[in-house]
Amino acid sequence: MSHYQWYPGHMTKAKRMMQENMGLIDLVIELVDARVPFSSRNPDIDELGKNKARLILLNKADLADAEANRIWMEHFRGKGYHVLETNAKSGQGLKAIHGVVREACREKIERDRKRGIKNRPIRAIVVGIPNVGKSTFINSFAGKACTKTGNKPGVTKGKQWIRMDRELELLDTPGILWPKFESEEVGKNLALIGSINDEILEMTQLASDLIVYLLEHYREQLACRYQIDDPDDGMTPLAVLTHICGVRGCYKKGQEPDYEKAASVLMDDFRSGRMGRITLELPPDVGGSADYDEIEETEP
Numbered sequence: 001m002s003h004y005q006w007y008p009g010h011m012t013k014a015k016r017m018m019q020e021n022m023g024l025i026d027l028v029i030e031l032v033d034a035r036v037p038f039s040s041r042n043p044d045i046d047e048l049g050k051n052k053a054r055l056i057l058l059n060k061a062d063l064a065d066a067e068a069n070r071i072w073m074e075h076f077r078g079k080g081y082h083v084l085e086t087n088a089k090s091g092q093g094l095k096a097i098h099g100v101v102r103e104a105c106r107e108k109i110e111r112d113r114k115r116g117i118k119n120r121p122i123r124a125i126v127v128g129i130p131n132v133g134k135s136t137f138i139n140s141f142a143g144k145a146c147t148k149t150g151n152k153p154g155v156t157k158g159k160q161w162i163r164m165d166r167e168l169e170l171l172d173t174p175g176i177l178w179p180k181f182e183s184e185e186v187g188k189n190l191a192l193i194g195s196i197n198d199e200i201l202e203m204t205q206l207a208s209d210l211i212v213y214l215l216e217h218y219r220e221q222l223a224c225r226y227q228i229d230d231p232d233d234g235m236t237p238l239a240v241l242t243h244i245c246g247v248r249g250c251y252k253k254g255q256e257p258d259y260e261k262a263a264s265v266l267m268d269d270f271r272s273g274r275m276g277r278i279t280l281e282l283p284p285d286v287g288g289s290a291d292y293d294e295i296e297e298t299e300p
């Protein structure tokens with residue numbers, strides 16, 4: 001689990017590491033969290049990764065709404081990226097990567113062939129904001145069978161290439177991108193999925209925000225999880241939290257409802273997937289809230 005604080009020094013270092021390595025890279029494998037594919041991206045990756053083959057992995061796809069995953073795949077494809085759904089934890093979806101990598105790097109492979117270069121592997125870097133599953137992905141994808149090749153000139157000292165097969169090498173250290181906190185909506189989404197330290201968050205407020213969203217988009221899943229018989233339009237977040245206090249026995253001394261506790265029960269259930277598969281944002285082309293005007297203006 002990553003614990004981090006974002007301050008300019010961190011960002012500069014992360015960016016420098018990426019810039020230094022980028023010259024050696026053919027392919028950028030960008031992980032996003034499938035529950036918030038827009039909020040968990042940083043637009044600077046487009047600048048950093050320009051002229052590279054690009055693959056987006058909708059990771060934690062197991063936690064996100066299957067239909068929403070399909071919509072996001074289509075959306076990213078429409079923007080010219082190669083894209084796959086993955087579950088880095090279980091390994092699901094990882095097998096398909098090799099084929100897509102070959103497809104994404106077709107131009108490079110063709111260029112090499114014309115120049116008479118044979119068997120030069122595709123070199124890839126894994127990037128993403130903290131907590132999207134970069135380390136888990138590298139471990140699952142590379143597995144135990146792989147061999148590490150030696151250091152190569154130009155790669156930051158200590159960096160190693162993991163040889164996946166004859167065709168693909170992966171840099172063993174992921175590139176960390178900084179989240180874009182400028183928009184309130186994005187900050188909220190990142191907090192909801194647990195990408196911001198909970199100590200600095202007001203849990204009941206966060207839970208209330210989640211309840212508002214669930215009542216609108218995933219009412220049945222919410223009702224089912226906490227045996228709410230008839231959740232109507234007028235139901236307030238406070239009423240839902242009070243109900244959770246009842247069914248989960250969240251009380252302080254003197255039978256006073258413990259809203260903080262109910263809030264953390266709800267957040268835990270959501271983040272772990274126990275409430276079912278839930279996506280928090282959809283692309284604008286299907287009327288979703290992901291705000292692309294904002295992204296274009298965002299600076300690190």
Ligand code: G4P
Nearest residue numbers: 001002059060061086087088089130131132133134135136
């Ligand atoms: P990072 O390098 O990008 O910072 O992320 P990292 O791999 O540390 O993964 C962050 C958390 O997300 C880990 O959970 C990891 O197990 C989980 N995770 C990664 N990929 C997936 C996925 O596709 N599906 C699901 N459901 N979870 C995923 P953790 O709570 O920190 O550790 P653990 O309790 O799972 O060991």
